[in-house]
Amino acid sequence: NPAFFRSTLPVLPLLLVLSPVNASSCAMGNRTTEIRVKYENILSHDINELVNMSAEDRDKCCKNKINGNIKVFFCNDTEEIESLQSMACNMLRFYKKQRISKAFREKAAFVSCGTLQVLQCKCRTKKEK
Amino acid sequence: LLSMAQPGTVLSVFAMVLHTALGESGCTSADGDGTLGDDEPDNFDIDCFSQLEIKDSFSSLTCNFTELPPYNTNYTLLLCTKEDNNYACSNMKKREDVFFIQFIDILSNRDVCMYSEMKRRVCRSLVVTDIVKPEVPFAINITYEREANEYLIRYCTPHSRKKYLKDKLVHQVAYRQKEGTWKTIESPYLQIKLLGQNLENEASYEVKVRSQPNGYYFKGTWSEWSTSKSFRTAREQHSTENYSSVVMVILSILGFMLSLAMIALIVVFWENRIKPAVWPNLPDHKKTLEQLCKKPKNNFDTSFNPESFGYVHIHKVDGLWAKAELENFLQPSTAPETSLPEKFRSGSDLKMIPAMADKTNLNLPVSYEALHRLLGTSQRAATEGSCSSSTYEVCHSKRVPQHNDGFSLSSTCPLDPSGQPHPDPLNDNTVSQMLPNSDMRSPNNEEAYVTMSNFYKIQ
Numbered sequence: 001n002p003a004f005f006r007s008t009l010p011v012l013p014l015l016l017v018l019s020p021v022n023a024s025s026c027a028m029g030n031r032t033t034e035i036r037v038k039y040e041n042i043l044s045h046d047i048n049e050l051v052n053m054s055a056e057d058r059d060k061c062c063k064n065k066i067n068g069n070i071k072v073f074f075c076n077d078t079e080e081i082e083s084l085q086s087m088a089c090n091m092l093r094f095y096k097k098q099r100i101s102k103a104f105r106e107k108a109a110f111v112s113c114g115t116l117q118v119l120q121c122k123c124r125t126k127k128e129k
Numbered sequence: 130l131l132s133m134a135q136p137g138t139v140l141s142v143f144a145m146v147l148h149t150a151l152g153e154s155g156c157t158s159a160d161g162d163g164t165l166g167d168d169e170p171d172n173f174d175i176d177c178f179s180q181l182e183i184k185d186s187f188s189s190l191t192c193n194f195t196e197l198p199p200y201n202t203n204y205t206l207l208l209c210t211k212e213d214n215n216y217a218c219s220n221m222k223k224r225e226d227v228f229f230i231q232f233i234d235i236l237s238n239r240d241v242c243m244y245s246e247m248k249r250r251v252c253r254s255l256v257v258t259d260i261v262k263p264e265v266p267f268a269i270n271i272t273y274e275r276e277a278n279e280y281l282i283r284y285c286t287p288h289s290r291k292k293y294l295k296d297k298l299v300h301q302v303a304y305r306q307k308e309g310t311w312k313t314i315e316s317p318y319l320q321i322k323l324l325g326q327n328l329e330n331e332a333s334y335e336v337k338v339r340s341q342p343n344g345y346y347f348k349g350t351w352s353e354w355s356t357s358k359s360f361r362t363a364r365e366q367h368s369t370e371n372y373s374s375v376v377m378v379i380l381s382i383l384g385f386m387l388s389l390a391m392i393a394l395i396v397v398f399w400e401n402r403i404k405p406a407v408w409p410n411l412p413d414h415k416k417t418l419e420q421l422c423k424k425p426k427n428n429f430d431t432s433f434n435p436e437s438f439g440y441v442h443i444h445k446v447d448g449l450w451a452k453a454e455l456e457n458f459l460q461p462s463t464a465p466e467t468s469l470p471e472k473f474r475s476g477s478d479l480k481m482i483p484a485m486a487d488k489t490n491l492n493l494p495v496s497y498e499a500l501h502r503l504l505g506t507s508q509r510a511a512t513e514g515s516c517s518s519s520t521y522e523v524c525h526s527k528r529v530p531q532h533n534d535g536f537s538l539s540s541t542c543p544l545d546p547s548g549q550p551h552p553d554p555l556n557d558n559t560v561s562q563m564l565p566n567s568d569m570r571s572p573n574n575e576e577a578y579v580t581m582s583n584f585y586k587i588q
Contacts, residue, residue: 041346042236042258045292110186110233117236122213
């Protein structure tokens with residue numbers, strides 16, 4: 001009956017709209033205290049080590065300053081978690097860059113994964129995964 | 130038919146969507162805790178602890194069974210992490226009766242799963258930062274502070290050079306006397322002090338240390354005890370030595386202050402009291418005599434000049450003469466001009482001559498009052514002219530002095546104008562002994578002078 005298909009056809013788009021959308025790859029809820037204590041006791045020490053290591057290889061990291069991916073690392077107001085998630089996922093992209101020292105890449109990957117773990121976020125693109 | 134197909138289709142689609150949504154939320158297991166257990170209870174007892182940064186950036190997990198599974202059962206332990214509905218597990222290495230594994234990520238929530246042939250998998254969740262067991266402290270050093278009588282105990286921990294547990298530990302120090310009971314002290318610092326007064330003197334003690342997370346974020350258990358260190362306490366006399374040293378210091382300060390005070394007193398009283406007492410000034414005999422004698426009146430001429438005694442009979446006393454000879458000496462004498470001793474013939478004699486001519490007015494010193502008495506009071510009455518109390522006239526009287534009962538020079542003390550009595554009063558015998566020389570003018574110049582020493586001899 002063509003009337004049946006006309007009546008059920010909009011259901012699927014409607015269900016797709018109504019179905020739970022995985023818009024945010026981070027866990028929901030107010031986890032400010034948990035994030036803060038994990039950052040202060042664990043993550044901050046690793047970030048400091050990464051900063052010290054990057055200071056030694058400053059020129060290598062910013063070799064191409066004109067076409068530098070500065071926009072990759074940004075922090076929007078009121079979107080701290082999303083900004084941190086984006087930074088961590090973008091930093092994972094440097095893991096395979098052979099120009100950078102292996103120790104630095106491993107440390108950067110460790111900090112990225114730790115950040116995502118603290119935020120309980122995931123990277124969206126398959127490449128970042 | 131259409132009315133019956135529409136609800137069925139909607140329900141089927143809805144069921145399909147609901148399954149997908151539940152799958153995204155992770156709630157796929159019946160128990161609801163997110164684990165991928167096979168709906169079997171986690172009835173295995175294991176005891177695990179973690180050690181952070183045990184080797185570079187790697188941390189470790191060590192587990193052992195509190196209740197051993199059946200002997201003939203093959204089992205393995207796995208450390209698993211949930212990732213996107215999947216478990217990422219790693220086998221733990223078996224070392225004798227414990228299972229050990231190293232890893233880097235300490236932020237993720239972990240599960241320890243036992244995999245045996247009998248059961249597929251049984252898991253228990255754990256938080257790595259809540260079962261931390263620190264490393265053993267080392268390098269215990271004991272120093273005795275003599276001044277404070279305290280024992281400073283210092284020690285080290287490997288976590289001082291690491292990231293996570295630095296300044297996040299509490300240390301427990303245990304000490305005891307040999308074969309005695311252990312006493313403990315806890316401190317967040319890497320040193321403590323034991324008071325010497327709480328310890329036995331000259332005794333042997335033993336010390337050991339262990340550590341534990343302070344509990345603010347990291348939690349866990351005590352580490353193993355460190356190697357014991359022995360020391361011997363000091364003797365009790367150290368306290369007395371300190372006391373005696375304090376006493377010595379106080380005495381030194383007091384001695385110094387007394388020395389300064391003595392020096393100041395010496396400087397102040399040197400001229401007035403000390404110097405005259407140590408080096409007294411020898412008295413000048415002339416000044417002393419002047420002080421002894423009374424000050425003459427204004428109209429008196431006090432003089433020791435021999436020329437003033439020109440008209441005074443000078444009696445030289447050679448010895449003690451008898452009274453009978455007294456009259457011989459009271460005979461009128463010749464003119465005194467020819468019998469003037471040679472003394473008076475000097476240049477000063479010219480002064481004496483006019484004085485001698487005037488017999489009525491002859492001023493003699495008060496000290497010769499006794500000489501006047503020696504010549505007798507009748508002489509006073511017999512003299513012609515005025516004879517005042519202040520003048521003496523030499524009268525060449527023939528009468529004997531009426532003083533038979535003797536007289537005392539000490540009553541008037543002519544030789545001592547101050548009025549002090551003389552201890553040896555003269556009697557007639559003495560006078561008679563003196564008189565033989567009363568009118569005698571000594572032919573010698575030296576004998577014509579009456580010196581004070583002669584008067585002292587007469588006395």
